[in-house]
Amino acid sequence: MFYCAYELNLPNMDELREELRNYAPDQEATWQASEYLDHRLVGPETIKFYELFDDCFLINMRFLKAPPGTYYQPHIDIDANEMDHFQGEIPPYMPRHATVNILLGEPDPVMTQWWVDLEARKIDWKRHRQDSSEKKYKLVDEFSLGTAPLLFNTGLWHSVQYTKERWMAGFHFHPLVPWEGAVEYCREKGFLVER
Numbered sequence: 594m595f596y597c598a599y600e601l602n603l604p605n606m607d608e609l610r611e612e613l614r615n616y617a618p619d620q621e622a623t624w625q626a627s628e629y630l631d632h633r634l635v636g637p638e639t640i641k642f643y644e645l646f647d648d649c650f651l652i653n654m655r656f657l658k659a660p661p662g663t664y665y666q667p668h669i670d671i672d673a674n675e676m677d678h679f680q681g682e683i684p685p686y687m688p689r690h691a692t693v694n695i696l697l698g699e700p701d702p703v704m705t706q707w708w709v710d711l712e713a714r715k716i717d718w719k720r721h722r723q724d725s726s727e728k729k730y731k732l733v734d735e736f737s738l739g740t741a742p743l744l745f746n747t748g749l750w751h752s753v754q755y756t757k758e759r760w761m762a763g764f765h766f767h768p769l770v771p772w773e774g775a776v777e778y779c780r781e782k783g784f785l786v787e788r
């Protein structure tokens with residue numbers, strides 16, 4: 594077993610949350626859920642947030658709003674539909690291993706679950722969501738997104754079913770930063786809340 598989520602202790606979160614909430618208050622809640630855009634459009638608090646992380650995040654951040662009941666089966670965060678969310682900054686087939694998620698709406702006590710595939714099968718990255726139901730999974734971690742910013746392993750199989758509307762912002766580490774690298778980076782910066 595190993596940890597796939599850590600809360601972060603970061604400064605100026607109230608100001609950042611306020612700016613993020615005000616940027617896209619009317620975003621529609623959909624299963625597709627995410628909108629990706631250049632973080633510099635959002636405002637000065639968002640730019641400061643990137644600077645706090647040494648501008649290590651991909652330029653495009655995401656806003657996610659999904660309705661209650663939305664179920665995400667085990668998946669890995671890859672641009673499987675080749676939507677080019679990052680406008681060429683990374684190829685679509687590269688998993689984003691680590692993401693910082695910040696809750697903008699109401700907390701939902703539901704746990705996200707992380708899994709490993711005990712058969713370690715090779716699968717088509719474009720079809721990985723469809724094929725994932727056939728896998729032999731082992732649960733390795735569970736954690737719930739609360740009011741603290743959360744460092745989240747998006748590069749390992751993960752699943753969740755929201756019970757409330759989920760509204761959040763996400764900031765992605767570059768694909769060549771592995772999960773363990775993002776954890777150590779946050780620990781070194783003094784951000785990581787140990788479990």
Ligand SMILES: [Fe+2]
Pocket residue numbers: 668669670747751
């Ligand atoms: Fe995901």
